[in-house]
Amino acid sequence: MFVFTNARSTFFTPGTTSALLRGLLKKHREDQNVEVPFVKENTFFFDSESFRYLALRKNGIQLDNEQTLSYIRSWDHSVKEYARLMKFIATRPLHGVKKTLSLNEAEQLIRKLSRPIAEIARLIEENIQLAKECKKKVLNKSDIVLKGIPQNKAAVKPLQHPRTVCMSDKCRRAVLVGDETKMEYRSICHDVCYLKSVVQERLSDPELEYCEVMDPDNGKIFHIFFYYYLDDL
Template sequence: NYLVYNSLDEDINGKLQEFISAWFTFFDKDRFEEKTIIIGTPNESEKKSPVGKSCTRERQSFVFRINNRILRLIDASGICDTDGVLQDEKNFEDILDYISQFDYLNGICILIKSNEERLHILFRFYIKQLLRHLHVHVKENIMFIFTNARATSFQSGPSASFFRTLLQSLKDQSITEVPFSKENSFLFDNEAFRFLALCKHGIEFNLEKKSKDYSRSWDYSIREFSHLISRIIQCDKHATRDTLSLNEAQQLIRKLSRPIDEIATLTQENLQLAEQH
């Protein structure tokens, strides 16, 4: 919608773009009832799931044209799935398998709500796992996207502070060094899209007043999106073979660990038998 329409008012009078299915609940205070608003058509890749379970069940890609450029967005499953570590590991493998068909990536976006008050241990673990799957050369292509930005008045919220601390600790442990600055951090808010979805579903508002309220979020998000695309264009392309080779090496090491342990055990047993004789 941000790509197709220049303003919120223009989108209100146009057709809602529904590339990815989505849903949210809305409480109608006049009727004192809760409604579920569904956008698009759910499928096996993207469908409504219980709280805590990733709605994106498998990666998808969407292609857009921006002026003379082609933009491909790859939508991947989230982390900290309620199905546990094995499901997250499967999601990582699914992503790696999918990107293997491309020669390079321009950017990797990590999304988190801007108003998260704490990053729990499991989340920190998964961020480390994510970075472990990525080649060191991709660090300049990593972008941090903070959503729900209106909740923090379109300023860096508590999530940014926690991320800064986490990345600094990774650097101190010599695990990896990922830049985290104004240049690769972006703030978005999707409330304008929700407002549009409510309008398209026949929810009545004082359009003049509400449109003015939500136009700020719309305009800000468009500016941030432009900055994000500009930043990605400036980055060097990351050759996917580097990340894929890294993960193949890690898998090989994991596969070799068991036979190496068995060989070491057998060697020790043979030495003990030799000493007895």
């Protein structure tokens, strides 16, 4: 589908753009083996002269009958083209957006990145604080610098299989690992869960209702999903 604007200047035709566009479509057909039709049925021409007319009238500029008729013709043509465009769109076969794999996968990737980015930001902030504390200590005891600046390190450990766990108080407990409190999930509700669009550690993610072990009415409540865990080094 092709939509041309400011088409009054070319008498509501593609004008010189037609040859350029056909050349691009020909190259696309040769390179990708995909035919994109460029015909009257899927090409539409609009103009904004009617808006200009209203702006002139609002500013008190008077137009003669010939000019007014020209604007009227432009408006009438654009209205007809708009109706033709809507009819064309309404009669197209439905397209499932989820079948557009590249867009769908990109959306899922963006959603899944929120947790890793938050973990990285937290780790960076912790290391900045450690560096500041080390700086203060070095001023009092210079030989500390030989030990290097202390840094927290972590590695992402992918799970062998994605899993769904329960977040209710009776199914988890806080454990102390070094100086950090971490959550231990004692109830693994679905140890091998292959949902693809769930955000890690997002409580009651709507997509969890599609998990085969969930109660479809309220099973997703108090549940979260894991693809990986962060392990301190």
